[in-house]
Amino acid sequence: MKKEKENTAIPETEEGTVLFNVPFPKDLKQLKSMSPIVTLQHYGINYIHSYGQDSPFFAGLANGRLLGTKCPSCGYVQVTPKLHCQECGSECEWVELPKEGRIHTFTVCYFGSEEFLKETPFMLVLVEFEGAKTLMLSRLIGVDPSQASIKLIGRKVKPKFRRNSKFKPTDVYFVLAE
Amino acid sequence: MRPVYMVSGGITKFAKARPEMTFQLMVKKAYDYALNDIGLTHREAVSAIDGTVASYFSDHFTRQLMAGIMVQDYLGLVPKPGHRVEGGGATGGICFQEGYKSVASGVMDVCLAFGFETMSHVNTWKGNEFIALASDVNFDYPVGGFYTGYYAMMVVRHMKEFGTKVEQMAMVSVKNHINAYHNPYAQKREQLTIKDVRSAPMVAWPITRLDVCVMSDGAAVALLASEEGVRKLEKISGTKLNPVRISGVGRGTDSMRMADRPHGKVILLPHESPNDYKHLDYPGIHSFRAGRMATKLAYEMAKIKDPRKDIDFVELHDAYTSSEIQTYEDMGLCKYGEGGKFVEAGNPFLPNIDYGLKLKKKGTIPVNPSGGLIACGHPVGATGLMQAVFAFWQIQHSIKKHFGNDMLQVKDAQRGAIHSHAGTGTYVTVSILEKA
Numbered sequence: 258m259k260k261e262k263e264n265t266a267i268p269e270t271e272e273g274t275v276l277f278n279v280p281f282p283k284d285l286k287q288l289k290s291m292s293p294i295v296t297l298q299h300y301g302i303n304y305i306h307s308y309g310q311d312s313p314f315f316a317g318l319a320n321g322r323l324l325g326t327k328c329p330s331c332g333y334v335q336v337t338p339k340l341h342c343q344e345c346g347s348e349c350e351w352v353e354l355p356k357e358g359r360i361h362t363f364t365v366c367y368f369g370s371e372e373f374l375k376e377t378p379f380m381l382v383l384v385e386f387e388g389a390k391t392l393m394l395s396r397l398i399g400v401d402p403s404q405a406s407i408k409l410i411g412r413k414v415k416p417k418f419r420r421n422s423k424f425k426p427t428d429v430y431f432v433l434a435e
Numbered sequence: 436m437r438p439v440y441m442v443s444g445g446i447t448k449f450a451k452a453r454p455e456m457t458f459q460l461m462v463k464k465a466y467d468y469a470l471n472d473i474g475l476t477h478r479e480a481v482s483a484i485d486g487t488v489a490s491y492f493s494d495h496f497t498r499q500l501m502a503g504i505m506v507q508d509y510l511g512l513v514p515k516p517g518h519r520v521e522g523g524g525a526t527g528g529i530c531f532q533e534g535y536k537s538v539a540s541g542v543m544d545v546c547l548a549f550g551f552e553t554m555s556h557v558n559t560w561k562g563n564e565f566i567a568l569a570s571d572v573n574f575d576y577p578v579g580g581f582y583t584g585y586y587a588m589m590v591v592r593h594m595k596e597f598g599t600k601v602e603q604m605a606m607v608s609v610k611n612h613i614n615a616y617h618n619p620y621a622q623k624r625e626q627l628t629i630k631d632v633r634s635a636p637m638v639a640w641p642i643t644r645l646d647v648c649v650m651s652d653g654a655a656v657a658l659l660a661s662e663e664g665v666r667k668l669e670k671i672s673g674t675k676l677n678p679v680r681i682s683g684v685g686r687g688t689d690s691m692r693m694a695d696r697p698h699g700k701v702i703l704l705p706h707e708s709p710n711d712y713k714h715l716d717y718p719g720i721h722s723f724r725a726g727r728m729a730t731k732l733a734y735e736m737a738k739i740k741d742p743r744k745d746i747d748f749v750e751l752h753d754a755y756t757s758s759e760i761q762t763y764e765d766m767g768l769c770k771y772g773e774g775g776k777f778v779e780a781g782n783p784f785l786p787n788i789d790y791g792l793k794l795k796k797k798g799t800i801p802v803n804p805s806g807g808l809i810a811c812g813h814p815v816g817a818t819g820l821m822q823a824v825f826a827f828w829q830i831q832h833s834i835k836k837h838f839g840n841d842m843l844q845v846k847d848a849q850r851g852a853i854h855s856h857a858g859t860g861t862y863v864t865v866s867i868l869e870k871a
Binding site: 269271292293295300306308311335336337339343361362363364365366367368369370371372373374376379381382383390391392393394395396402405407410425426427 | 454455456498558560561563564567572573574575577578579580581583584585587588589591592594595636637638639640641642690692693694695696697698720
């Protein structure tokens, strides 16, 4: 196989020279063979985002409480909250989740989206809780990524909370409980 | 509903970047190929086509709303009816089925389904971010939004439940890359070994860079017609067509957040029994319930009782080697839990190709004979239509004509399935194509 060559090249970057004009042929027939003009354009915005009916979850995280929703009619517990029960459609109540869960599955991300690249390698985990059939996606902290093994599944984990809330689901993360 | 046929198809070669053309021209190239293949001129096509369905996934990648109409405009198909569909990675498969419905319902006699994606306009990491915005931006994306990470968690659970091995995943990569070696449309044509796949850089444990599809620019079209439409096209072009019938369409969905997936009972296919899955909590995150639902509906419509006997090949959505293994199971090519062993035994390989592997049962049902997404590329909106075109050519037995060689032609292909899949299995489509 061809060796992975990325490591032996200078990384590509997006900054460069600002170009104000390009050569232009006298003969218009030559235009079809010209290179495409590729320009760099900024693409960014501030966005006003509301968590709507899910806002209490984030208020909970800010106060060191991990909340899910529970259906008053069928008892179904949603670990990641939904105001309406996915089983029977009734409006749910907010409840506190157990103080401990178990690793249902996990991974170590060595690459990622641009926003999270600087945090790699990081571990993602899906946590299961006693009495709930759904799971919670979170970060697993404090485990050596090189120790990734299927043996981590089933290990007990507990939530920890950021002191300075950012009002994001990463205000909570999990560490091994034992 | 009345019978619907695919009568032609076209693909632009998928590539990392196609800066020399905009998305309109990219679709136009695929469209012209499809017209040329059945001897239709531009004006004849305009007179015959009743309308379109447009497929592209991400407004972020195009940074142009209403890109669908811009393509239809460029193809000269205004003021005919048209609309755009979107459903993540399954957008192309959904587009194919909406084209099918436009014809089956009697609304159109000839419908053009076209799709494209231009993913090269941002760097790979920003591209991962754009794609990850298809996960819940309140609860999933901010935790570390990255689809390879999500799929890695799913296959880790598959490994835990069923003992699936990373070498079995690597075999999928070897198979699809070596198949693509013979496919001139493919973006990556490489002869790999299991060791190559496992020693490639880790992306999200246990998925390596060679377990994942790449980002692409590309376009594909499928021309669909009723019986009247086929006759009309034959009359206009003066050419005898070689249509392929679309005998089944099925679609399934699942909760947006994979964490919300239930742990209940398996949805059974006709050749399975409840005893097969006494102790399996389903779908959890190890299996794609949407894929099973889509399969069940498509098989019912096409009267497929046992896919292992009734289907000659499958083109499925292998964005990850792991999801190809999981999809064998969803589509009933083997039982849940047996996907790893299914590939290890050699079932989804082509019988005539040397993969450098010792395989016991080589080629019982070839999967991704084209090379799949992993090797052909995955310009999202085009992908599901690309699969339709490859399946169409397989059933027409015209692979040699279009590829320049017949290494990938499935012998005596009579019926094939195509499968298109959106992020973590939220939307999945399965369509059945067969000899008319």
